[in-house]
Amino acid sequence: MSTHTASLNQSRQVSGRRRSRTFGLNRRRQILGALFTLPTAAMITIFFLVPLGMTFWMSFYRWPLLGQHKWIGLENYSAALNDPNFIQALKFTLEYTVIITPILLVLGFGLAALVQRGDTPSRFFQSVYFMPVAIGLASASFLWLFMAQSQIGPLWDLMHWLGLIGSKSNLFAGHWSSLMVVNAMVAWKVVGLQMLLLLSGLQSIPVEVIEAARVDGASGWQRLWHITVPLLRPTLALVLVFSVAGSLLAFDQFYIMTSGGPSNSTISVVYSIYRYSFIQFKLGYGAALSVLLMVILAIVSAVQMLLLRNTDHN
Amino acid sequence: MISDIRRSLPRAAWWTLNVALTVLFLSPLVVMLSMAFKSSGDQGHIPPTLLPQHPTWHNFVKLTSVQGLNIFHNLLNSVMVSVSATLLVVLFASMAGYGIARTKFPGAGIVFFVALASFMIPFQAILTPLYMLLKNMGLNDSLVGLTLVYVTFNLPFALFIMRNAFASVPQALEEAARIDGCGTIRAIVQIMLPIVKPGLITASLMTFFNTWNEFFAALILVTSQEKFTLPVTLTMVASGSFGQIDWGSLQAGVALTIIPCIVVYLLLQRYYVSGMLSGALK
């Protein structure tokens, strides 16, 4: 019996040692992993979480860049809700989003459908349509700013030649013509990304489903609306959420191409925040507007996800 | 749908449409290049000609002293900021990606979640206090401050990519390496890095493009003109003082900003595209 217990003890000791050795190694690896993650965690904490907190905090203060800051509670928020400039910026941003989103979606879908074959020529064209996505929005804005200039801009020249505008027309003098030029630029620059996302969605739809519907006698449009689009729903949801979020946050194109004009009619929400924070140096008010922006963005995104993620179809 | 298009759009029509669209998509770039090389005489032509009749480098030369700036100096600023940010992002994201995916230390999940959540919050909304924070740290109007901010903006997405990349390395591989006597670090570098390389390239590309082209933060956080990055420098070229805007110089500046992007895009398309897609598949 003693030998049995002894051997039992021995094996217990041995396995105990082995366990503690792997446990020790694991701990070491975990510590290493944690250390590895430290820089990232530190960066995100210092340059993201802290400013995020500061945004909320500063929004309760009257905080001029030069001078003392003072607690004013919710005053910034009540001022914002009564601020004609901010309301106008909000309205315009929504107007812009509502116009550009379907344009991008339809064009993106059309391009995706066009190049979905996947053969070499398709991939070449796909590459061309995606290329503008790689350049910056600011660069594209400067480029199109020139293209739309009266007399000397090729876009203006083309429109004039087509008889769309008169020889004294100034595309940036009117609200709608300015917006159209900006939309054209954004469409050119961004549609490639939508095309890509929709393409990956399209390519994941099983061919058999479409074929079955065709065999069953469904017309092209019916197949589109009742089969393809519903199956694309997750992709569409994604594309829309990103597209809308990007539009709500637009700044570069308006700052560069229209300077908010004509007559401040193309000032977006972020542009408005920029003006209050960095031109009038009202940092507290700018922070409050930023909080409102985040809230609006969250609500809009949530609503979209709710409406579109609803996959209770057969 | 797929076969529909194939059926309803005969080859000729498909080709015509695509070629027309290609012309449409490439024409702004042609315009940019054309204008960048047009002499002042050519520029005065109304209506504008498609190609310069007397192409010249003059617009680029003018950019070496626009309002006291040499744009090539700003080009260097952009290069420094983008390259540094990219290196730092890739380094930090890889390290964290490994840590989170492979060592699963307590709290790894939380860090990952916070990083992803931060991806959902627009940086435009926190720029106001970020500006103040940098000022308090003595980093206002500095390219170092801008670079650090850029690194933070790009870390979440890069972390997402790298974590997924590391997570997809088969456990067996790492085990085998360890049994073979590799230390942890060597295991990472020699065995896993080659596998996660596509992720590295994608993360680098995304960061590079984002930082090279970024405008809003660069506009606000850097106020000395000799420290401007390229996109912000273009606002100076476009402001023209009391004279008329020099469109040729502006387009030359735009060309300087755009061409590196296009070159990198053409060389590394595959990774860039996959990067955009993986962002969506979140």
Added chain:
Amino acid sequence: MISRPIRFVAVAAALGLLAAGCSSNSGGSTTTSAGTPTGTISVWARDAEKDFMGKLVEQYNSTHQVQAQLTIIPSANFVQKLGTAAAAGNGPDVTSLDLVFAPYFASTGVLEDISDVYNALPYKDQLVPGHVAQSTWDGKTYALPFTGDASVLFYNKDLFKKAGLDPNKPPTTWAEIRADAKKITAIGSGTYGFTFAGACGGCNVFEFTPYIWGSGGQVLSKDGKKAMLDSPQVTDALQFYRDMQTDGSIPSAAETDSGNQQVPLFTSGKVGMTALGAFAIPSFDSAKLNYAAAPLPGKDSGTASFAGGDVISVINGTKNRAGAVDFVKWATDTQAQTWLAKNGSAPIRKDLLDSVYATQGQSYAMVAKGLEMGQVPFSVVENAIFNDNNGPWVKMIHDSVFTGNIQAAQATAQSAAQKLIDQA
């Protein structure tokens, strides 16, 4: 930075001046035992001054022990840059700044109180009143006048002749300007009678407010606490521009002109009249234009002008007050101002304006007159109301002229401007 030989010469020159009994400065810690300021100072200036600032600073450096290092800042972000730097504590020692911004920076403690320097100036009474008023805050002086400009009405004599008008008899009332503009437009072939910058706030505070002042009106109360954009004189002035627009006398480029079309339009010889300042004269001369200047008139009589240019200040917290003050004083003194008069800026002293500046030509004489009697709207939110291209001032003018809803535009602008003042 400064090479050794130059430094040696500077020191030698300074010692020489010292021996000749040059005065020293009060206060500051960087002076020699004899009281002469030394050390270095950083000086900021706007890019509008870049043509002459470099040479001016060189002149100073070659004759003084204090060495100034110049940085040029783009006008567009000057306020941002100075504000941010001041808030972070890394501003310059001395800055030249557009005089309209002086009240704001004085009121926020960015500028140093230099009343002692101002009061000790022997030529104090010769300094142009417009600049002095802007430099005063709460009874103290925070800046000295530095560079000058004034708005006048430039007109193209050739176009006047072509339109059958007497080139030596410029218009003296709004009705005359309107009629002359109509006649010039009638010449045809792309000629217009008048232009202005319809999307530029700063341009219009420079060029449009004189019409209101000349008619006895104001855009702000003297203490800057009350906006007066809804006053009848403003209505009349807006109507005046609107009438020229409906007459067709204004080119379409004016509507989106944020400041860079006015000069080229006038130098192209296609526009008969426009209000600008002396800064444009070199462009006119190099285009060999046959032009002249006239004072900006009030509605039926009287003339007015905007006293423009820069004032120069010492920044609060400077580590070399003595050196900074020395530079600032020198900048207003005879040598510097005389040189400036011939090199791109009107001097800000009445004595020099008459003797050195006005004698350079008819336009210069007009600018000199304008500067001497010129006004400036006094406000700590001048930038937000007037200079901002998205501000209420330019929106009021733009909407009035191009859509015609003058009353509505005035009402909107008035409430927006008053709100900005109240919330400052």
